[in-house]
Amino acid sequence: MKNTKKLAALALGGLLLSTSAAGIATASSQLNGSIKITQDNEANYANLASVNIDQAVASALKAQPGQVIKAGLENEDGYLVWGVEIASNNQIHEVKVDAKNAKILKIEKDQPDSQKEGIEEND
Incomplete structure (x- = not known):
């Protein structure tokens, strides 16, 4: 009986830990x-x-070299950023640049628009 309670407590602790890690x-x-x-x-x-735009693109290219596809001001999570799409090594990278100080906020791999449209049509 004691072992069952210990296992239940350990399982609950593990669940709480994994849930909080996912939240973080x-x-x-x-x-x-x-x-x-x-x-x-x-x-x-x-x-x-x-x-x-020139400062944003220069900052983005320092962080992610390649060919700029497009750049524009965006609302990202309630903040004003420059979104700069850069093609590099057959991939597209979306670089988020702070619109106040040109700091790089995020770089993520993006799918080409042609692939996005195919996914949306299949949904």
């Missing part, structure tokens, strides 16, 4: 920029940004 992983994947967007008005993004 989810929370840490959220991006934190310098310019908080209070009103989501894309026409006003350029007025809010301190970093221009």
Whole structure:
């Protein structure tokens, strides 16, 4: 009986630990920029940004060399960022650049738009 209680306590502890680790992983994947967007008005993004497109692209290329496909201001998790897509080694990388100080906030692999459309059509 004592062993059963110990096993149950260990199982519960393991479940709590894995649940909190998953919560931490989810929370840490959220991006934190310098310019908080209070009103989501894309026409006003350029007025809010301190970093221009050339500075954002230069910063992105330092972090992820390659060929720039496109760049634009975006609302990412409630913060204003430059999203710079870079093609490198047959992959597309989405580089998120802080619109205030040109710091790299996140780099992630992205699928080409042609592949995204195929996935959306199949859903």
